[in-house]
Amino acid sequence: MIIVMWILVIIQVWVLFNGSLLPVMKHHKDGNRHANIDQPLVSILVPMRNEERHAADCIDSLKQLDYDALQIVIIDDGSTDETATILEEAIDQDPRFSVIKGTGLPEGWVGKVHACHQLSKHAQGDYYLFVDADVRLEPETVQESISLMKAETGLLSGFPNYPLKGILGHLIVPLQHVIIHLHLPVMFANFTKWPMASAAHGAFMFFRKEAYLDAGGHEAVKQSLVEDVHITRAIKKAGWNSLLVNPTRLVTCHMYESNQEVWNGFSKNIYPGIGRNPILALLLVLFYAGTFVSPVFFALHGLFTGLFVSFIPLLLTISIKISIDVMSRQKWWLGLFMPVSMLLLSALIFYSMYLGLAQKGFTWKGRTYS
Incomplete structure (x- = not known):
């Protein structure tokens, strides 16, 4: 004992x-702090497959972002539900948004990775922000992400806040934060280019365009079921730093809605x-x-x-x-x-x-x- x-x-x-070494993404009272200066274009890239449950709320969240220079591209990756119809209604001809149709899944690719790869081909921004359909962003998320990106930082990511549902949701989902605080040497993750000390959350990944391309993009991790970790390692191998932050004030992920989804999602990963x-x-x-x-x-x-x-x-x-x-x-x-x-x-x-x-x-x- x-x-x-x-x-x-x-x-x-x-x-x-470990927790003290994670920069905290914060709310700001001064609204759009970049409104009167040149803003780098940010491409927000959202893969969706059968997301009728989240599509409308996701679009509403993106519309509320307090940042002007946005290109928002969504891919409907072979949905068989009402995702496409809901997207059209929620976007309502907002010129910042475009929806593309996903192509068939090639052999040797994981579905989400291929969807993200297709999205990247349509991105025009200086930064690429990949978010999942179940993510909700606070209005200042984009400018706060840019403000934390140093010149040598190629990728910023972090584990969001999770609204919890069901018994397994309460008991299992928050363990993602436990695993990071317990097993990841944050000092090496955030201050070295050591690939093995890498972590990211695929629901919120903010890339510098040059770093994403240098690392080979999602094509470099096309067979990975944990593409977020593997693409972070690729970023470091390409000579860039990655930054793991605490985004829980600004980024929320409605990750799983039922005990079965929790079990299936964690057993997959x-x-x-x-x-x-x-x-x-x-x-x-x-x-x-x-x-x-x-x-x-x-x-x-x-x-x-x-x-x-x-x-x-x-x-x-x-x-x-x-x-x-x-x-x-x-x-x-x-x-x-x-x-x-x-x-x-x-x-x-x-x-x-x-x-x-x-x-x-x-x-x-x-x-x-x-």
């Missing part, structure tokens, strides 16, 4: 340090995200069980023996989760369920690994990838 307790103390210090390495998957499960689940048993032992020092590891586990949730603007009380969340994450790791090793494939948006 003593060893686990000290490990948790170190982790608590580590996540606070986890095993490919760790390089399809079964040994690493097992080590992660052992680490989570030994560090974040075992404190429950220590606390139960203390409850029956009166040795209340046995509660300290559980309190530290909860404290770690609460501190991350506060930094990422999630519900603080979710930290009380950290051991349960880590058990569920472990189950997802095993299931995702099973899909990969058994060659069942990973299914998303009606497509299955090996």
